Amino acid sequence: MRRLIFLVALAAAFALAVPAASAQDDSPDAIARAKAEVEQAGVLTQRASELAADGNRAEAYEVARTAYLDHFEYAEIPLRLREPDLVLDMEFKFAAYRDAIREGAPMGEVRDLESQILRGLDDVERSITEKGIAAPAVAFAFSFTILFREGLEAVLLIAILLGSLEAARAQNYRRPLGWGAAAAVAASIATFALTLTVVEIAPVDRELLEAGAAILAVLVLVMVSFWLVSRLEHRRWMEFMRSRVSAAVATGGAAAFAGLGFTAIYREGFETVLFYQALILFAEGLMLWVALGAAVAAGALVGVGYAILKLGKRLPVKPLLIGGAAMLLLLSVAFAGNAIRSLQGADVIGVTPIEGGWARLPIFIAEMTGIHPTVQGIVAQAALLGVFIAGALWVFLVRPRIAARRTLSSGAPS
Secondary structure (H helix, E strand, C coil): CHHHHHHHHHHHHHHHHHHHHHHHHCCHHHHHHHHHHHHHHHHHHHHHHHHHHCCCHHHHHHHHHHHHHHHHHHHHHHHHHHCHHHHHHHHHHHHHHHHHHHCCCCHHHHHHHHHHHHHHHHHHHHHHCCCCCHHHHHHHHHHHHHHHHHHHHHHHHHHHHHHHHHHCCCHHHHHHHHHHHHHHHHHHHHHHHHHHHHHHHCCCCHHHHHHHHHHHHHHHHHHHHHHHHHCCCHHHHHHHHHHHHHHHHHHCCHHHHHHHHHHHHHHHHHHHHHHHHHHHHHCCCCHHHHHHHHHHHHHHHHHHHHHHHHCCCCCCHHHHHHHHHHHHHHHHHHHHHHHHHHHHHCCCCCCCECCCCCCCCCHHHHHHHCCCCEHHHHHHHHHHHHHHHHHHHHHHHHHHHHHHHHHHHHHCCC
């Protein structure tokens, strides 16, 4: 009887102790230490690969062992409460990495295992890090801006095309123009689905895939934004679109106008797909906010389209387009930082860490802003931002003054 009472008391004490221990393991201090240990484990893993590449396999093995036993194991404590399967997965990855170094595996295999560990460490940090407010807000804002700005430009193109048809007395071509625009929307959705599939099955390292998508998005964002700013004058847009309508009228036939509607809208759709694909690659864990931003933007576009195309309202389009272009340029800065980090993860370019904690942001906001604690990434972002600031000064300050001076000088009496 005494033994039974003792066992019951012991079980009760254990039941009370486990929640207390779990709460302690999940405390803010434990989480903060776990993040620091995850970061150090990543640094040592990269160091072990460098030593292995230099032929110091024995020292590389000890460094890799230290990365796991003396650092990552401390992150396992809060991680077990959230994702025990991830703990087991990381244990296997670290073990395979150490074995590859010790057994003299080719450096390609070692680098591949290193990449898997570093990506796994990112997953660990996402698991133990609260999303907060800033990262979801940025994800929502970027997602909303992509769809709303591209959609607004598509609505304006349709409005200008319809106006040009009316001016050319070719309103009988409105329906084929609409067919072409609808086909472009469907093709854009199909393109998005196709790109998602290609990303999943592409026989390319994920880091290189992320870097390529981000760099392409940056180039298109820069070209599109500066093109848009240069075409903000409504009169120029009207002249451009009227010339396209005139060419379609000269060609004749519904197919020409269907093609005009398709090409005008699909360009915007393709850009939207490209930007969203790049955003999704770096918004892991924040997809709900990306989807919410797209849904709100779609609703806003329905209202704007109805006001412009059905009611004939004149909306403050120029400020909306300028604001959207500015947000997309900031998005391109974030993509640039993430592209550099992906290239570093693929061992394409070097890594120079930034000492101190000022550049070390929580992982969710770091991936949304592209700000990572390496000199290469910060320099690339600063340079790109400098180009944008210089371009804005030229477009909105210097060029108007030059044009005003030329107007005054041409109007002056001789």
